[in-house]
Amino acid sequence: xxxxxxxxxxxxxxxxxxxxxxxxxxxxxxxxxxxxxxxxxxxxxxxxxxxxxxxxxxxxxxxxxxxxxxxxxxxxxxxxxxxxxxxxxxxxxxxxxxxxxxxxxxxxxxxxxxxxxxxxxxxxxxxxxxxxxxxxxxxxxxxxxxxxxxxxxxxxxxxxxxxxxxxxxxxxxxxxxxxxxxxxxxxxxxxxxxxxxxxxxxxxxxxxxxxxxxxxxxxxxxxxxxxxxxxxxxxxxxxxxxxxxxxxxxxxxxxxxxxxxxxxxxx
Numbered sequence: 001x002x003x004x005x006x007x008x009x010x011x012x013x014x015x016x017x018x019x020x021x022x023x024x025x026x027x028x029x030x031x032x033x034x035x036x037x038x039x040x041x042x043x044x045x046x047x048x049x050x051x052x053x054x055x056x057x058x059x060x061x062x063x064x065x066x067x068x069x070x071x072x073x074x075x076x077x078x079x080x081x082x083x084x085x086x087x088x089x090x091x092x093x094x095x096x097x098x099x100x101x102x103x104x105x106x107x108x109x110x111x112x113x114x115x116x117x118x119x120x121x122x123x124x125x126x127x128x129x130x131x132x133x134x135x136x137x138x139x140x141x142x143x144x145x146x147x148x149x150x151x152x153x154x155x156x157x158x159x160x161x162x163x164x165x166x167x168x169x170x171x172x173x174x175x176x177x178x179x180x181x182x183x184x185x186x187x188x189x190x191x192x193x194x195x196x197x198x199x200x201x202x203x204x205x206x207x208x209x210x211x212x213x214x215x216x217x218x219x220x221x222x223x224x225x226x227x228x229x230x231x232x233x234x235x236x237x238x239x240x241x242x243x244x245x246x247x248x249x250x251x252x253x254x255x256x257x258x259x260x261x262x263x264x265x266x267x
């Protein structure tokens with residue numbers, strides 16, 4: 001009872017924050033969507049990005065197949081809950097998408113970034129043309145893998161199909177924001193892997209010790225708390241990830257900060 005009561009204390013402010021995030025994201029889409037639509041023909045699907053996406057997608061499929069085969073063989077993964085059948089997809093897809101995003105942007109090591117930012121088009125298109133195919137590929141892999149995992153473990157089909165999406169959006173958005181902030185893909189990659197490890201293996205311990213912090217657990221499970229908290233957690237994690245994408249787009253609008261690490265707007 002004490003655990004449930006302490007966890008429910010965060011419910012009002014999490015709901016309020018989610019409403020505020022929805023309002024901000026909705027207003028941003030209303031203001032910028034028409035301009036983006038007018039520039040929809042100006043897209044650059046680079047061969048380098050296609051090759052990188054295919055390689056990482058192939059590695060994602062391989063890891064998921066190995067993990068599911070290990071579970072089907074009856075191996076004991078109770079000590080590593082992130083490798084349980086029901087959690088394999090969200091664990092692997094979110095990590096691989098973060099790696100994919102961290103390698104898609106590198107202002108420090110990409111001379112062509114200056115030319116791309118000089119094009120007369122909204123900087124958000126740069127995010128779309130690089131994140132869009134990566135997310136689409138991982139979504140396809142995740143949906144197919146989720147159906148296979150659900151057939152092996154049972155449970156709710158809707159939860160199995162959707163549980164991977166919030167952590168994937170958050171981890172990819174975090175990698176993107178760190179890339180734009182530090183301008184180095186290696187640093188972003190290291191921080192993303194560190195975050196993934198911490199939340200994968202210590203997230204459950206976090207909410208067990210401090211139940212009021214359940215909104216911060218990106219790998220929260222339906223059985224951890226009541227369904228109301230679980231839904232709010234999924235919404236909060238997803239909206240926070242989308243917010244990080246918008247912050248990254250804002251950084252891209254400041255060309256000097258993106259290319260040189262110093263903003264000319266402060267002068």
